[in-house]
Amino acid sequence: MILRSSCTAKMFLRRCYSSFSSHPLRVCVVGSGPAGFYTAEKMLKAHQNAEVDIVDRLPTPFGLVRSGVAPDHPETKIVTNQFSRVAHNDRFSYIGNVTLGSSISLSELRDLYHVVVLAYGAESDRAFGIPGEDLSGIHSAREFVWWYNGHPDCSNLAPDLKSTDTAVVLGQGNVALDVARLLLRPTTELATTDIASSALDALYESSIRKVYLVGRRGPVQAACTAKELREILGIKDLYIHIQNVDLLTTPADEEEMKSNRIRRRVYELLSKAASSETSGPSPGQRELHFVFYRKPDKFVESNEKSGHVAGVQLEKTVLRGTGIQTAVGTGQFEELGCGLVLKSIGYKSVPVDGLPFDHHKGIVPNVMGRVLSNNPEETTQFERGLYVSGWLKRGPTGIVATNLYCAEETVASITEDIKKGDIFSANALAKPGKDGLIHILDDRNVKIVPFSSWEKIDNEEKRLGSLVGKPREKLQSWNELLRVAMS
Template sequence: MNRTVQKSLFFIVKSVRTSPSNFAGKLYAWRGLSTTPDPHTKVCIVGGGPAGFYTAQHIIKGRPDVQVDVYERLPVPFGLVRFGVAPDHPEVKNVINTFTQTAQHERCRFLGNVNVGKDVSVDELRQVYHAVVLSYGAEGNRSLGVPGEHLSGVYSAKDFVGWYNGLPYNRELQPDLSHDTAVILGQGNVAVDVARILLAPLDMLKKTDITQAALDALANSQVRRVLIVGRRGPMQVACTIKELREMVNLPGTQPDMLTDDFHGVNEALKDLPRPRKRLTELMLKALKEQAVKGAHRKWGFRFLRSPLDVLPSADGTRAAAIRLALNKLEGSGDEARAVPTGEVEEVPCGVIISSIGYKSLPIDSAVPFDPRKAIIPNTMGRVQETTGLYCSGWVKRGPTGVIATTMNDSFDTGRVLLQDLDSGAIDLSEARLGAQGIAPLLEKRGVRPVSFSDWEKISGEEVRRGEAQGKPREKMLDVQEMLSVAWS
């Protein structure tokens, strides 16, 4: 047992002996902490997003003797469901109801405003929990790796999405939308979401939980044309048909695509799997109808193109264009590779948004991490060579898939952890303190956790502010304001 945890145990014993009532008032202010030790198996989950809550749900349902504590560095739960799902997709956010049921379970506790890796180490958690699951997602950006990508006017899709969805870390982004053309690099669902938000009618967005700051910026936006660029062809596009259909049907817009990009696609249709075939047919239909709409806002895919460099303005201060390599495909289907032809083209644009993927980051030097794959090395969720340490979600498999993918992945990790509890691979003979052992560490370090009932105060205030503007909620952007409301 390390010295820090020994000190914590000494603090607990001394405090109980010298002033039981005073100690109880401080330590057990967290919802659900009892003044008497409980016999539960203690499991800790790091990350209050979909992976964290789905893992917690499966573990709680699997064994009646497990107490699950979910740690989250922000004062608010739900991760990318709150900060990543497009504001005009409220139906996707309904999963929050399921997460809320889990958080309110008598054997689950939410501990927000605790930054694991900074406020408390993973080793300290492992000392007081029987098992620790890392489910903290992917907060990093994948780099384009081209000259000029750090110029003003170039943004990551992760930051741009965080800005319009109210992620506190992105509140100061203030994207410059005073340009006619925006180029989005990447053709997945996030890229299409960003294009749709850039071009959507304001009346449509005003009814969502998009932030007021983003609404104001979009009201003054001069962006009238959005190009969604991918290195491969139409039959490898990464978005889903639902996202594409929303783009095709977006009021006040029309497609702007190049016939040459679809050379040979009609002939290949018959051999495509049904989902891919429907997606491709919808693009072909949009290509055919694009000339008859006459809308003043345009969007379009640009295929077989890869970024070479971002070209600066005359004064060298910001992006003015992007130079693209023209590609050809070698192979077919999902395995087709993009190979440069040697030809290039330049596209004038003042806004460039990189949507080539998120990236997990190491959380603690004590946790193994594969920097090339940007994941925690694991076998079915078991962190390699580390008994009692697990991972789920994007930090386990990489930033791919939708919420349902994360659900299945997290259930798999939960299942493996339960197997280890049942088989004796995790030693349950020694009682663990769980959150009771972390409380004095956090108090000493000046960290006050936010409980789920505290979060409900924040949520209630956001809903109240939203109702005043005809919106489902108006998100708070400042962490200190969140804490003030939570502890009021």
């Protein structure tokens, strides 16, 4: 579709260039998560002549604040109020239901705008690359999180929570703790959140009673924060098991804790939980097991149910090195039986045509948000007018607020480049921006969702939620979302 329309797009751009008399700074941000909205907000404040458009492939804004933050963390979602105020700025537009690469190409966006900031995050998953990874019953934590948050891409996921009493979560970061907590938390407490109704129904009927959180390294190196750990340790009537031998520390561990207050606090919380542990779970009690110094070697297929996971073979590890200790396999193996596996080993960004990309790190090569050029014919080190912010810039790390500082750095780079005349000057050609984009999308029959249409979705979800005592009842399918948006 893009190739067929490319001539039309070029002709339109030429007409725009010759007819525009004013020269606003046209900025396009791809991605409406925290990185995208913080970038838009900072650009609008820093440049009074800037007009900023956010493009997103979903009809719903706010990225992982909507689809990644756990439903029982409503306080984290309050930031959407700030983003909504940005969206009502006269110099801002939200353009949803537009996919970079299919609806519009990156090269076309760069023709339409003086500045393009890519902030679309990480919508894929890292893989172990070990045998059995394609067995049914194995899901990425991202898919599971999107499922219980009502993301339209995962509305049909339907993880089987009824055929097994044991789930293994591979990873010990905050996302791993989120999915473990959702599996173990009483459903009566989840019923008053904005959890997707299909997920809540599945959790009501869930047979999961044991969750194992498996990490390659030890309790000192656990990647979660103390806040998340306290929350899961505080679940009512939950049996918690940690092997005392795993809590023994080495001089290298002590050195790590000395220089990292968060790691020390996490270790102290785990030690306290282990010391208060009872001799065993009571009948029917839900269980959380922390398993340290283990890495998955292969997934085991069920003998009774062909093609389905029945367990994980784990290799014992030891830590080597100083500073950042790494886990090394010992050649000793053990099997952990389960019927559900959730892989929480990191999100991964997806490249698009025309974008330099580091496949090993899963980021766009950049310096302070400026995209490094990989074209040997370029006379400059950077791609002119092209920037990154958020996970695409630094990798899938940090909390929501981390994106604020990340956006500030990228906007500072843009401002510096503008001052140097690298991007925009009084003598520069005008660019069509939003008008040009909408013309091209209309020519391709792409139905855009503006912020006013998102507000229709928002109002409908809140109305449906009020009927069942929830803050909102999320519309979970593309058809539902677009039907309400276009109504």
